[in-house]
Amino acid sequence: MFKVIMQFTNGDSHTETHGEDTLIGALQRLTFGPAARCGLLTEVKVVDTLDCINFQSHWDGAKMKVTFPPNLTN
Numbered sequence: 001m002f003k004v005i006m007q008f009t010n011g012d013s014h015t016e017t018h019g020e021d022t023l024i025g026a027l028q029r030l031t032f033g034p035a036a037r038c039g040l041l042t043e044v045k046v047v048d049t050l051d052c053i054n055f056q057s058h059w060d061g062a063k064m065k066v067t068f069p070p071n072l073t074n
Contacts, residue, residue: 006030007043031057036064
């Protein structure tokens with residue numbers, strides 16, 4: 001299981017729990033979907049059951065930018 005932690009521009013946060021079967025869809029929605037394109041999210045982070053970061057993206061002022069893992073950075 002993975003925790004997807006979202007930080008919003010108003011300072012609020014929200015956590016969703018996903019398995020391997022739904023994680024990719026959630027990341028696509030949160031990194032490239034409407035909330036991300038409108039700048040409502042400032043950060044999306046995925047942690048596993050050992051609290052290791054598996055994925056992270058940040059709002060760079062124009063779009064959500066993947067910052068971890070390094071092979072996915074744009």
